[in-house]
Amino acid sequence: MSSIPVGRPSYAAVLRIPHARRTFAAALLGRLSYGVVPLSVMLAVTRATGSYAVAGTVMALFGGTSVFLSPARAALTDRHGPRRALIPMVVAYAALLGLLTVLLGRPGAASPLTLGAVTAAAGACTPPLGPTMRAVWGRLAPDRDLLQRAYSLDGVAEELLFVSGPLLVGVLVGFAPPTAGIVLGTALIVVGTVGFVSSPAVRDTRSQDGPARHRSGGRPILLGLRRPVTAAAGVGLALGAVDLLVVAFTGRQGYGGDSVAWVLAALSAGSAVGGLLNGAVTWRAPAGRRLPLLTAGLGLALLGAALVPDLVTLALAATVAGFFVSPAITTAYLIADESAAPDTRVRAGAWVNTAVNAGGTAGTSAAGVLAGALPTGWCFAATGGVVLLTALTTLTVTVTVAGPDRTGTA
Known part of the structure; x- marks a missing residue:
């Protein structure tokens, strides 16, 4: 080592x-x-x-x-x-x-x-x-x-x-x-x-x-992946929904198409900063305890985005939301890696990646339907509520980890 x-x-x-x-x-x-x-x-x-x-x-x-x-x-x-x-x-x-x-x-x-x-x-x-x-x-x-x-x-x-x-x-x-x-x-x-x-x-x-x-028999081993996969899906859903909701918000407020890029860049910038800080800190709490807290932080930030009145405030809210994105996904990867058998770690990480992408697809689709019927503020609030429910699920799900002496519960 x-x-x-x-x-x-x-x-x-x-x-x-x-x-x-x-x-x-x-x-x-x-x-x-x-x-x-x-x-x-x-x-x-x-x-x-x-x-x-x-x-x-x-x-x-x-x-x-x-x-x-x-x-x-x-x-x-x-x-x-x-x-x-x-x-x-x-x-x-x-x-x-x-x-x-x-x-x-x-x-x-x-x-x-x-x-x-x-x-x-x-x-x-x-x-x-x-x-x-x-x-x-x-x-x-x-x-x-x-x-x-x-x-x-x-x-x-x-x-x-x-x-x-x-x-x-x-x-x-x-x-x-x-x-x-x-x-x-x-x-x-x-x-x-x-x-x-x-x-x-x-x-x-x-x-x-x-x-x-x-x-490994040519197939991934999924034991112990429920919490990281669930959290990753929730984060992905938030990202997919925000992408379309930002387009809807700027269009209804009369901003140009280039404004969308700046808001989404603020989201990614916040995520990058959060990822750097998350990697620089020596955490005492295990990853299993940090994961629901990070997911809940993202949900609360999206609830705050429901109240923004203009583009600048939306960009600030997106930055705060992004601060939780990379740490949550990284923590999900760490839990998946620790939970997997030695010869299935890459595939365990792939399941987390798939969960993020699947959540993003569902989020974009749902946001497209909601944005056609509701104000964007309500759409942001609904997205934040779903992410908070995801955090609650990751807090209460029992984890069964493959391998000896690697079983634990939330």
């Missing part, structure tokens, strides 16, 4: 691992697309159709196929390796996003059904750069303390991408249509994926991960 104190993690030590900087940089470049494409598609669909409900449904289809087909894409990556799996995925993904750009470039030219079908197909082909990068971290940093620092660095960097992504979209929509953001996001994920799979750290992933899959 590393001799570096956990309370003062060294991110520089992570980046000094051979091939880590090159691999990580390429993965981040591709993952920047995740912060650019969804918002661009949402704005483009809203502009083309004039309906928040259609935009919410289209985004739910996009996220739904991406989430629910994630195990299938992960299985392909495990079976054939990142090179053989990710390249065909990114080619299909880019082609479908190109078709969507053409359809949205002419308002009224495509029906909502057609837009939904194309976005659903695109979501099904989304390259899983995040889960694959986390699997690579597990091979690059076998030391437990160093691996935790790598995950922390990965999480904070991802939050910064969700600051940069909306800001890029905000700049683009100031002088170009939202479809320009779709084009940019497509280029980012193509270049990033090609750079990622060409790294020496990625080339032999399949051969080294194969024995672990064989020992």
Whole structure:
């Protein structure tokens, strides 16, 4: 184990691992697309159709196929390796996003059904750069303390991408249509994926991960994951709902489309700051006790957002809400990792990631329906209430952890 104190993690030590900087940089470049494409598609669909409900449904289809087909894409990556799996995925993904750009470039030219079908197909082909990068971290940093620092660095960097992504979209929509953001996001994920799979750290992933899959029978072990998965789903639901509710709020208040990007950037910035502070503190309370408190903090912040009168106040409320996002998700990953058997830790983390994405899909869909019938303040309040109920659930659920002497209750 590393001799570096956990309370003062060294991110520089992570980046000094051979091939880590090159691999990580390429993965981040591709993952920047995740912060650019969804918002661009949402704005483009809203502009083309004039309906928040259609935009919410289209985004739910996009996220739904991406989430629910994630195990299938992960299985392909495990079976054939990142090179053989990710390249065909990114080619299909880019082609479908190109078709969507053409359809949205002419308002009224495509029906909502057609837009939904194309976005659903695109979501099904989304390259899983995040889960694959986390699997690579597990091979690059076998030391437990160093691996935790790598995950922390990965999480904070991802939050910064969700600051940069909306800001890029905000700049683009100031002088170009939202479809320009779709084009940019497509280029980012193509270049990033090609750079990622060409790294020496990625080339032999399949051969080294194969024995672990064989020992676990080729399927994830879900014992002990109920609390982290439930909390992650609640956080994801909040994020998905906020994305659309911010669009609705700015539209009804008469703000420009670039205002959406600044509010969502404030949310991600708060999350990045919270993640850095969470990693820098030596916590006395175990992760199982922190998780419901962090989730409840997010719910309370969203209840506060229901009372905001203007864009500046909404951005401040989003920053406060974001302060709990990254710590809650990181804590969920830690609990999942500690609960899993040694050869199922990557897949345990993947279930948390899937829960976040599934919650985001449900949140976007529900927010689209609510925003068409209720004031945005009531929509924020409803979202905060659901997250508080999620926190209560994580507090009362009994945890059964796989392995000897690893059973506990809340």
